[in-house]
Amino acid sequence: MKFTLSFTALTTVAAFAPSAFTPKNAGVPASTSSLNMALKDGQTPVVIGVAADSGCGKSTFMRRLTSIFGGDVVGPLGGGFGNGGWETNTLVSDLTTVICLDDYHSNDRNGRKVSGLTALNPLENNFDLMFEQIKALKDGKTISKPIYNHVNGTLDTPETIEPTPIIIFEGLHPMHDERVRDLLDFTLYLDISDEVKLNWKIQRDMEERGHSLESIMASIEARKPDFDAYIDPQKKDSDVIIEVLPTNLDKEDKKTLNVRCIQKDGVVDFSPCYLFDQGSTIEWTPAPTKLSAPAPGLKMAYRSEQYFGRDCQVVEMDGSFDNLQELVYVESALSNTKTKFYGELTQAMLALADAPGSNNGTGLMQTLAAFAIRDIYEKKTAAAKKVKQETTTSA
Amino acid sequence: MKFTLSFTALTTVAAFAPSAFTPKNAGVPASTSSLNMALKDGQTPVVIGVAADSGCGKSTFMRRLTSIFGGDVVGPLGGGFGNGGWETNTLVSDLTTVICLDDYHSNDRNGRKVSGLTALNPLENNFDLMFEQIKALKDGKTISKPIYNHVNGTLDTPETIEPTPIIIFEGLHPMHDERVRDLLDFTLYLDISDEVKLNWKIQRDMEERGHSLESIMASIEARKPDFDAYIDPQKKDSDVIIEVLPTNLDKEDKKTLNVRCIQKDGVVDFSPCYLFDQGSTIEWTPAPTKLSAPAPGLKMAYRSEQYFGRDCQVVEMDGSFDNLQELVYVESALSNTKTKFYGELTQAMLALADAPGSNNGTGLMQTLAAFAIRDIYEKKTAAAKKVKQETTTSA
Numbered sequence: 001m002k003f004t005l006s007f008t009a010l011t012t013v014a015a016f017a018p019s020a021f022t023p024k025n026a027g028v029p030a031s032t033s034s035l036n037m038a039l040k041d042g043q044t045p046v047v048i049g050v051a052a053d054s055g056c057g058k059s060t061f062m063r064r065l066t067s068i069f070g071g072d073v074v075g076p077l078g079g080g081f082g083n084g085g086w087e088t089n090t091l092v093s094d095l096t097t098v099i100c101l102d103d104y105h106s107n108d109r110n111g112r113k114v115s116g117l118t119a120l121n122p123l124e125n126n127f128d129l130m131f132e133q134i135k136a137l138k139d140g141k142t143i144s145k146p147i148y149n150h151v152n153g154t155l156d157t158p159e160t161i162e163p164t165p166i167i168i169f170e171g172l173h174p175m176h177d178e179r180v181r182d183l184l185d186f187t188l189y190l191d192i193s194d195e196v197k198l199n200w201k202i203q204r205d206m207e208e209r210g211h212s213l214e215s216i217m218a219s220i221e222a223r224k225p226d227f228d229a230y231i232d233p234q235k236k237d238s239d240v241i242i243e244v245l246p247t248n249l250d251k252e253d254k255k256t257l258n259v260r261c262i263q264k265d266g267v268v269d270f271s272p273c274y275l276f277d278q279g280s281t282i283e284w285t286p287a288p289t290k291l292s293a294p295a296p297g298l299k300m301a302y303r304s305e306q307y308f309g310r311d312c313q314v315v316e317m318d319g320s321f322d323n324l325q326e327l328v329y330v331e332s333a334l335s336n337t338k339t340k341f342y343g344e345l346t347q348a349m350l351a352l353a354d355a356p357g358s359n360n361g362t363g364l365m366q367t368l369a370a371f372a373i374r375d376i377y378e379k380k381t382a383a384a385k386k387v388k389q390e391t392t393t394s395a
Numbered sequence: 396m397k398f399t400l401s402f403t404a405l406t407t408v409a410a411f412a413p414s415a416f417t418p419k420n421a422g423v424p425a426s427t428s429s430l431n432m433a434l435k436d437g438q439t440p441v442v443i444g445v446a447a448d449s450g451c452g453k454s455t456f457m458r459r460l461t462s463i464f465g466g467d468v469v470g471p472l473g474g475g476f477g478n479g480g481w482e483t484n485t486l487v488s489d490l491t492t493v494i495c496l497d498d499y500h501s502n503d504r505n506g507r508k509v510s511g512l513t514a515l516n517p518l519e520n521n522f523d524l525m526f527e528q529i530k531a532l533k534d535g536k537t538i539s540k541p542i543y544n545h546v547n548g549t550l551d552t553p554e555t556i557e558p559t560p561i562i563i564f565e566g567l568h569p570m571h572d573e574r575v576r577d578l579l580d581f582t583l584y585l586d587i588s589d590e591v592k593l594n595w596k597i598q599r600d601m602e603e604r605g606h607s608l609e610s611i612m613a614s615i616e617a618r619k620p621d622f623d624a625y626i627d628p629q630k631k632d633s634d635v636i637i638e639v640l641p642t643n644l645d646k647e648d649k650k651t652l653n654v655r656c657i658q659k660d661g662v663v664d665f666s667p668c669y670l671f672d673q674g675s676t677i678e679w680t681p682a683p684t685k686l687s688a689p690a691p692g693l694k695m696a697y698r699s700e701q702y703f704g705r706d707c708q709v710v711e712m713d714g715s716f717d718n719l720q721e722l723v724y725v726e727s728a729l730s731n732t733k734t735k736f737y738g739e740l741t742q743a744m745l746a747l748a749d750a751p752g753s754n755n756g757t758g759l760m761q762t763l764a765a766f767a768i769r770d771i772y773e774k775k776t777a778a779a780k781k782v783k784q785e786t787t788t789s790a
Binding site: 276284 | 675676678681685
C-alpha cells in the first residue's frame, strides 16, 4: 500500500523511471536472484558504511538510497519496518547490496542473556569475520554470511552474498573496528539527539503501542551507557553526519525537527553541498509564497564549522513543509547536490513521498547523502576504469 | 586630484566609458553649455526628488548618479565639497540637471537673522516658485531660477535652466509640498541616524577642524526640532530610503556603518533589488576568502518589512570591505540591480573609488539607487515613445 501511495506521488513527475522499488520478488533470497548485477571484470566494489542506533531511520535511508540507484529490489530491509518474517536482512537491487551488521552478532539472544551484554557491546559482535568478509567482497569474492533472525533472536543458516558494484554496510558498528573502517570508501552517521529519540519512542511505543512512559525511559536509560561508549564515538570518524535535533523555532514544539547535514572537507571524491554561496554563512527563511510551511515555519542555514577538530560545511533545515512538490524551490537554492538534472532531488523525494521524513530535513538530508554516494560510486568507478585503460595501453 | 585617483581605479575595468566627470568646463554657467542635451520633440523630463539634511552624502550621491548617466559635467555640485566659489549650485551633464533646492530659500542669510527661522523651516522656502518651476520644466519650458550663494549667504542673479531628460531636485524639502511631490517621478530619502550624524560631525568638526564637542552638540541640538518637524517626515513619502545606522556587529564601534536600503513595493517602473531569493528572509556573511573585510566584519541581509504601513523590501550591508574589486562577488548575489551587464555595479563603484562610502554600504546603496533611477528614466522614456508612436500611427 505504501508503494501504491509512492507511485501516486510519482505520476506528478514525468521523467522518473517507475521501476524502482517494485517489490515483485520480495522474499526470494538475495543470492538466488538473476537480477543481481555481478561485478564487471576487475571492478572493485565501492563500500559505504552507515552507522546509527536501531529505529533511527536507517531503513528509510536505505530505501532512499536504493531508489536513487534504481533497479528492482529483492530481499527486504532489516527489522526496522517490522518485516521480521523475511528470511534475510540483506537488501539487493541491480547495483547494490545492503548488508545489516546485526548478522555479525556473536551470540544469539539467548547467548546474550548468558553473557549479560547488550548487542551494542563490541564483544557481542564478530569484527574479525566482518573484516574478513568485507575484504573478500572488495576483492570480488563471494561470501557466506551469517543471518541474525530479528524475530526469533537466533542465528540462522548463512546466505551466499556475491559482490555487487556498491555494498552498503549498515548497522551499529560499521566504523568501530579500525580494520573494517579502513575498507570503507565513504561513511555516514545518523545522529539522533536524545531528546528526539525520546519523542519518537513516546510517539511509537506510548501513543501507538500503549507502553508506559516509565518503561520507555527505563529502556532508553538501559541502552545509554553502551550506546555512548561504543556507537556514538563513531561519528567523529564519519564523512557525513546527519544530526536530528528538536526545532529551534519554538521551544515548546516537541515534534518539529532541526536537521543538520555535517559534511567534512577534504574527503576524497566528495565535495560538500551548500546553500547559495560556498564558504559563506547564511540563514535563509524561504519565501512563504514559494514554500508553504506549517507552524513554527521553516528556516535553512549554511555555514562552516569545526566538528571534532575537522573543517566541515553544514547545511541545516529546521521545520517542515506542506507540499513536497514545492521542494524544487529549495533544490534551486542548493549547489553540489550531485544530481544529474535540475529537479532530480525533488523527484527522488516524491518517489518516496510516503516515507518518514519526506516533509522535513531528515528526508532531504538523507536524499542528499544518497546522491553523494551515487556520485562517489561513479567517480571511483570512472577512476578505476581509467587506470585499467592506461594499464592496458601501456602493456 | 580626486579625479586622477578615480581614473587610476578605472583603468582596472576595461569597458567603462572614461569621459564621465572630466571637469573641463567647470565654472561655466550651466545654461551656456552646448553639451546640455535638449529634450527631444515632445519628451517629458523625468523628475527625481532626493531629500536629506546637509552634509549627509547628497553630493556624493549626485556624483554617483551623474557618473552612471555618463557625459561631461559642467557646473559644480552644491556646497557639500566646499566648492562655494562657484557661481551656481546646479550640476549639468549630457542628460541630467541637478537642481539644489537651497536656491528656493525665501530669504538670504541676513533675512533669516531677521525672521529668526532656520533654512529648515518651510516658511524660509518658496514652495510656490518651486512648484511653478518644476511644472514648467516638466512642460519642456526654460526657467529663470534663483541662486542661493552658500559662501556669502546671498541670493544672486537668477540663472537660466533648460529642461533636460532627467532633472534631479535635491535638498531639504523636495517632498514637503504636496504639489511638488506629485510632480516627482521617483523619490529618495537619505536617512542618517542621529548617532551617525554626531559621529560624522565629531570626525569632521572636532578631529579635523578643532571644534569643541560642546559646540558640535549645541549645533545639532539647535537644528533638531526643525529637522524633526519638517525634514524627517518626508521619508514616509519616499520610494526608497537609504538608512545609515551604526554597525550592529560591535557595539563599541563608532565608525563602521550598517546601511539599509528600504525599497517600497508597488512603485511604478521600480522593482526592488534583492539578495539571492526574492520574497525570502536572508542573513548572509560573505565568504572571507572572497570578500576581505576589516573588523568587525561584513554581513548582509534581505527581508520584507513594513515601513510606515507600506510593504517594503530591505537590503542591508553592515560593515566595510577592504578591496572594491571584490565587490563583484556581492554583485553576483544581488538581483534586480538594473545593471546592463554583470559587473556594471562594481565598475560604477570603482569609477568613484575615492568618493566617501565607496568601501561600505553607503556607496553600494547609492549606486543601486542610481541604477534604479536610470532604469526608471529608460522605462518612462520608452513608454512615452510608444504612446507617441501609437498616436502617430492612429492619426
